[in-house]
Every structure is written in structure tokens, then in C-alpha cells.
Amino acid sequence: MKLNQLEFVNRKKVESDYEALQERLRTLPNKLSYDIMVPFGPLAFMPGKLVHTNEVTVLLGDNWFSKCSAKQAVELIEHRKKHVRKVLDDLQKVMKNFESRAEFTDLQKMSDAAGDFVDIREEIEDVSIETKGKYRTAHKPHSKPKLSNVFEVDFPANGSDTKSMGHFQSEEELWAHLEELERQEELLGELDRMPNTAETNGEDTSSSEEEKEDKRTDLNGMYRAEDCITQGNFHKEVTNSDLFGGQVNGSTYYHSDDEDDIDVGDNSVPTIFFSHTVEPKRVRINTGKNTTLKFSEKKEEANRKRKNSSGNGHATPELPNIKTPADIYRFFVDVVNGEYVPRKSILKSRSRENSVCSNTSDNSAAEFDDRQGVQRSISCDEATQSDNSESILEEEEEEEEEGQQQLPKKLLPSSGTTEAFSGTVIEKEPLSPSLIPHPVIAHPILPTILERKSEEVLSKASEETPKRISKFKAARMQQPS
Amino acid sequence: MAEQIQKKLQGELEKYQQLQKDLSRAVAARQKLEAQLTENNIVKEELELLDATNTIFKLMGPVLVKQEMEEAKGTVGKRLEYITGEIKRYEQQMQELERRSEQQRETLGRLQQELQRGQGKG
Numbered sequence: 001m002k003l004n005q006l007e008f009v010n011r012k013k014v015e016s017d018y019e020a021l022q023e024r025l026r027t028l029p030n031k032l033s034y035d036i037m038v039p040f041g042p043l044a045f046m047p048g049k050l051v052h053t054n055e056v057t058v059l060l061g062d063n064w065f066s067k068c069s070a071k072q073a074v075e076l077i078e079h080r081k082k083h084v085r086k087v088l089d090d091l092q093k094v095m096k097n098f099e100s101r102a103e104f105t106d107l108q109k110m111s112d113a114a115g116d117f118v119d120i121r122e123e124i125e126d127v128s129i130e131t132k133g134k135y136r137t138a139h140k141p142h143s144k145p146k147l148s149n150v151f152e153v154d155f156p157a158n159g160s161d162t163k164s165m166g167h168f169q170s171e172e173e174l175w176a177h178l179e180e181l182e183r184q185e186e187l188l189g190e191l192d193r194m195p196n197t198a199e200t201n202g203e204d205t206s207s208s209e210e211e212k213e214d215k216r217t218d219l220n221g222m223y224r225a226e227d228c229i230t231q232g233n234f235h236k237e238v239t240n241s242d243l244f245g246g247q248v249n250g251s252t253y254y255h256s257d258d259e260d261d262i263d264v265g266d267n268s269v270p271t272i273f274f275s276h277t278v279e280p281k282r283v284r285i286n287t288g289k290n291t292t293l294k295f296s297e298k299k300e301e302a303n304r305k306r307k308n309s310s311g312n313g314h315a316t317p318e319l320p321n322i323k324t325p326a327d328i329y330r331f332f333v334d335v336v337n338g339e340y341v342p343r344k345s346i347l348k349s350r351s352r353e354n355s356v357c358s359n360t361s362d363n364s365a366a367e368f369d370d371r372q373g374v375q376r377s378i379s380c381d382e383a384t385q386s387d388n389s390e391s392i393l394e395e396e397e398e399e400e401e402e403g404q405q406q407l408p409k410k411l412l413p414s415s416g417t418t419e420a421f422s423g424t425v426i427e428k429e430p431l432s433p434s435l436i437p438h439p440v441i442a443h444p445i446l447p448t449i450l451e452r453k454s455e456e457v458l459s460k461a462s463e464e465t466p467k468r469i470s471k472f473k474a475a476r477m478q479q480p481s
Numbered sequence: 482m483a484e485q486i487q488k489k490l491q492g493e494l495e496k497y498q499q500l501q502k503d504l505s506r507a508v509a510a511r512q513k514l515e516a517q518l519t520e521n522n523i524v525k526e527e528l529e530l531l532d533a534t535n536t537i538f539k540l541m542g543p544v545l546v547k548q549e550m551e552e553a554k555g556t557v558g559k560r561l562e563y564i565t566g567e568i569k570r571y572e573q574q575m576q577e578l579e580r581r582s583e584q585q586r587e588t589l590g591r592l593q594q595e596l597q598r599g600q601g602k603g
Binding site: 057058060061062063064065066067068069072075076079080083 | 517520521523524526527528530531535536537538539540541545553557560
């Protein structure tokens with residue numbers, strides 16, 4: 001097809017040349033002789049005269065020339081132009097054929113690609129699910145829907161599969177479908193799916209509503225491949241992902257149904273980023289009292305935000321990045337007198353209330369939602385969406401840029417309000433970003449290390465640092481209170 | 482046994498490749514002839530458009546040689562016929578080459594099968 005186009009262009013050029021030539025020929029005999037500058041070699045000109053303006057020697061082709069008058073030459077040119085036009089027409093026909101064929105194949109490719117993508121996604125999901133299960137057995141992990149690796153394609157309005165983007169529709173649909181399925185799986189398996197509904201509007205609702213929303217959310221084309229470890233709120237993740245995807249503020253605002261609509265609109269060109277970042281997995285651990293997640297603060301923030309904004313959502317905004325078994329321990333940190341104390345046994349469940357990990361659905365959800373909401377709010381100018389917070393959290397963990405910067409600001413204000421930090425604490429803080437840079441932290445030193453790490457991480461990630469710090473501070477502030 | 486087959490296979494493969502080359506050469510030549518054909522057709526038509534008053538030249542190397550109208554027309558016509566003849570010849574050649582390359586392919590396939598069988602046994 002390209003070749004054809006090239007030829008087409010060439011032919012057009014030729015024809016235009018002929019036209020110009022004709023013009024020149026017509027004007028040439030007007031005068032008996034012209035004063036011109038004759039080219040003298042490649043670099044010089046010489047003044048001269050053009051005489052016999054009516055005589056033209058025309059190349060007929062194949063080394064044949066003929067001397068003729070200007071008018072006759074014009075006729076010859078006309079005749080040649082006819083030829084060129086004929087060739088042009090033929091080329092056009094061929095091009096049309098190609099185009100129609102190309103369209104057909106493109107559609108095929110798109111669907112195929114979507115299929116491929118879908119497949120890929122499934123794999124990831126499976127992995128996440130597996131990991132999730134692991135945690136489950138250990139304790140009741142309250143998995144927050146982390147930003148799933150779900151490929152989030154902007155899916156405008158769940159219900160509406162109609163996507164403006166032609167090709168993407170099939171892909172998006174597939175993804176959406178996939179997401180739904182995953183979510184359903186999660187829902188079934190998930191213990192503590194925080195009733196994301198409540199809160200955060202988009203997040204929870206999305207989860208409940210799911211399918212629809214999920215689709216939407218993530219699709220903003222941003223595929224945040226945050227490895228969401230068996231996020232309970234899968235859909236949330238989706239929504240979160242949407243958030244991420246919607247780095248564009250407000251664009252990926254999925255959380256509430258209403259949001260959905262908004263999101264829908266915002267769905268930008270679906271871009272798929274498969275980034276396998278540590279999943280901020282929120283694991284709710286039914287641990288006894290004083291179990292706190294490192295990032296509980298964040299959760300608190302999120303929760304706070306959430307509460308401020310909306311009802312309760314999932315508490316655990318960020319799911320901790322758990323890369324090694326040791327990480328699990330890290331997350332199970334008890335808060336004793338405001339300090340982090342590594343827990344001896346992560347299986348033992350303390351009083352729910354104090355446990356950070358305990359996922360009192362409401363609380364955790366709330367927290368989670370809050371966090372998300374916070375984050376989201378920043379990005380989306382809406383605080384409440386738990387989903388947002390989640391997504392944001394995830395983002396943070398993932399070290400996503402954009403929205404996160406704004407988050408810290410939000411978090412700070414939210415720090416003022418004490419969240420239900422007491423109750424649900426997300427064990428696994430989405431220290432993913434920090435975790436990511438620092439693979440493993442010694443267990444006993446978990447609390448400090450974590451904090452340090454977080455701080456380090458913060459320092460690293462310019463964008464993230466502000467957030468983390470704020471979160472921690474906020475959490476810390478809350479804890480004493 | 483397998484080695485023999487392999488050698489034979491190599492030989493046949495080379496022959497096949499040679500045939501392919503010939504085929505492509507023939508195709509290229511034919512394309513050139515086709516271009517000349519079109520051009521000569523244009524020349525013929527343009528000659529029709531001209532009348533006897535203007536002189537016709539033929540470029541022979543660096544020289545433009547004057548020609549008569551009829552002469553020129555005659556020459557162009559003959560050239561046209563020559564070109565068409567050439568094209569036909571090349572067509573035939575191409576068909577022949579195609580047929581032979583098909584045969585070669587068959588033999589190649591057969592030999593490959595034998596080779597595999599031999600290898601399997603061994």
C-alpha cells in the first residue's frame with residue numbers, strides 16, 4: 001500500500017510538471033527572443049538570448065526526437081498527460097483494493113492483539129491470585145485491591161462497550177471482560193473484600209458493580225501493572241488502575257458510579273503499560289491488637305480521607321509489597337505504644353481492633369478507601385474515593401508519578417483527622433516503592449527499617465517522597481492520638 | 482546411506498536455487514521489455530500526432546541524427562514488434578523454468594523424506 005502511495009505521489013508530480021511545461025510552452029512563442037541567463041556548466045550563468053522560440057525539439061521516448069512548433073509540442077504534452085492520468089487511475093484503484101484489505105486485516109489484528117493481551121493479563125492475574133492465596137492461609141489477609149496489573153483500558157462507562165476508539169474497543173472489551181472475571185474470582189475467594197462499596201464511591205461501588213466499573217476504570221489506557229497481590233478488591237484495583245490510568249486528574253476517576261460516567265468520558269486513549277511493580281498488596285491480617293502495618297499511616301490517611309469524603313471503604317489503601325516471606329513479617333508489625341514492634345507470630349490474632357492488619361472490613365475498607373480517596377482526590381480532585389486512594393496508594397507504591405505528587409498534599413490535611421487507625425490496619429503497606437528499591441529488610445528491625453526505608457524511598461522518589469513522608473507522619477500523628 | 486542422501490539433497494538443492502535465479506532474471510528482463518513496449522507505443526502515437534513538416538531526430542550516442550517521418554515510423558514499429566517478440570520468448574522461458582523448479586522441489590521433498598527415514602532408523 002505504501003508503495004502504491006509513493007507511486008501515486010510520483011505520478012502526481014509528473015503530471016504537475018507537465019502542466020508547468022505546457023504553460024511555459026504557451027508563453028514562449030509570445031516573444032521573438034528572450035534575454036536569459038544561460039547556465040554555463042553547473043556553477044555559472046551567461047547572459048544570452050533565446051531565439052527561435054517557436055521551435056522545440058521534443059523527446060518522443062526511446063531516443064526519438066522531433067522538432068516541432070511550440071503548439072505542436074503542447075499537443076504532445078497533452079497526449080502524454082493522458083497517459084499519466086491513466087496510470088494514476090490504475091494506481092488509485094489498486095490502492096483502494098489495498099485499503100479495503102488492510103482494514104480487514106487490521107481488525108483482525110486488533111482482535112488478535114486484544115486476545116493476546118488478554119492472555120497476558122490472565123497470566124498475571126493468576127499469579128496474583130496465587131500469591132494471594134498464600135497470604136490467606138497464613139492469616140486472613142485483607143487484600144485490598146491493589147492496582148491490578150490489569151490492563152486498564154479506558155473503558156468508558158461500563159455498560160457502554162462502545163468505544164470511540166475503533167480498534168481498542170475489542171481490546172478493551174476483552175480486558176474489561178477479563179477484569180470482570182478476575183474480580184469475580186477475587187470476590188469469591190477474597191475473604192475480606194472490603195466492602196469497597198461504601199466508600200469510595202467509585203472504588204467500592206465499582207467492586208460491587210464491578211464489571212462495569214472495572215472496565216472503566218482501568219482503561220484509561222494506563223495499564224498500571226502494579227502487581228496487585230490478590231487484591232481483594234480486584235475491581236477496586238481496576239478502578240484504581242483507572243485512577244492511575246487516569247493520571248490525568250479526574251480523568252480516571254472511577255470510583256463511584258457517577259464517577260464512572262466521568263471516567264468514561266475521561267478515558268483517554270488506552271495505553272497499556274505493563275509495569276510489574278511490586279503490588280501494593282493490602283493484606284488484612286487478623287492479627288491481634290497492636291498489629292500495625294507499616295503503612296498503616298497511609299491507610300489511615302486514606303481512611304480518613306475516605307471517611308471525610310464518603311462512607312467506609314476499604315481500609316487498606318496500599319497493599320504491601322511482599323516479595324519474600326520475610327516481607328510478610330515485616331508487615332505484621334505490632335504497634336506498641338506507638339512504636340513498631342515486630343510480631344513474633346503472624347498467625348496469632350490479637351484483638352482485632354488494635355491490629356493493624358485486622359481487616360475489619362469496614363475499617364480497613366474505610367481506610368483503604370480513604371487512602372485511595374486521598375490519593376485520588378489529589379489526582380482527581382476528589383478526596384473521597386476510596387478507590388482513588390487505593391489507586392493512588394498503589395500508584396505510590398508503584399512509584400507512579402503523577403497523581404502521587406498531589407497526594408502528599410492531601411494527606412497532610414487528612415492527617416489531622418484521625419482515622420480508624422485503631423481498627424484496621426493494612427498490614428502490608430504499600431511500601432512497594434520502598435520495597436522495590438530495597439529488596440528485603442531485616443525482620444527484627446522491621447519497623448525502623450521500614451520507616452527508614454520508606455524514608456529512603458521517599459528520598460529517592462522525589463515524587464513519592466513527599467507522599468510517604470506525609471503519610472507516615474500522618475500515621476504517626478494519628479497513632480499517638 | 483544417510484550421507485548419500487544428504488549429498489544428493491545438496492545437489493538437488495543447488496539446482497533448485499539455480500533455477501530460481503534464472504527465473505528471477507527472466508522476470509526482470511521481461512519487466513524491462515514491458516517498459517520499453519509502453520514507451521514505444523507512446524512514441525508511435527506521438528508520431529501520429531506530428532505531421533510531415535517537422536523533422537524527426539534519433540539520438541545515437543551523442544549525435545542527433547535526422548530521420549524521415551516514415552523512416553521513423555517504420556523504425557519504431559519494428560522496434561515494437563521486436564519487443565513484443567522478446568517478451569513472448571521470455572514468457573516461455575519463465576514457464577519452462579517454473580516447471581523445472583517444480584520438479585526440483587518434488588525431488589527435494591522426496592530426498593528429505595528419505596533422509597529422515599534413514600536418520601530415524603539410524
